[in-house]
Amino acid sequence: MTVISSDKNLEALSITMIAEFDAGVERVWQIWEDPRLLERWWGPPSWPATFEKHDFVPGGEASYFMTGPEGEKARGWWRFTAIDAPHHLEFDDGFADENGAPVDAMGAIHGAVTLEPIGERTRMTVRSTFEAEEQMEQVLAMGMEEGMQQAMGQIDGILAEHANA
Structure with missing residues (x-):
């Protein structure tokens, strides 16, 4: 498994x-950087992501949805706050409504x-910082930690496919 600690x-x-x-x-x-690769791992296997927008520059935005096993869609957004290729990126991450607009009541998570x-080899450290303890507890109750571990577990396969790319 690729995740060595959480x-x-x-x-x-x-x-x-x-x-x-x-x-x-x-x-x-x-x-x-590549939204077609990103959507192959962002989200656990049972909730694959589709990126509709991916403006990968500081100040740029991304919008996506994850499709659940019953066809339900969970939408999200990112706002890139810092990019220092190929070593560091930061973004604000939040939930979106059916039109892709941020759901302010859920707050944002800084990644x-x-x-x-x-x-x-490469070590990837992903740190998610929450606005409040209640927000963190709510997102954890939704399965964020397990979902991220499953999502990151898909990366090895993608990297192996693109070993000569």
């Missing part, structure tokens, strides 16, 4: 997941992703 910190209102991959930093970066080389 740490919930209620005091810091954060979840930090660390995964390692048998690929260089530039290849792992592509799974964030920070760091990619660092470990020899020929």
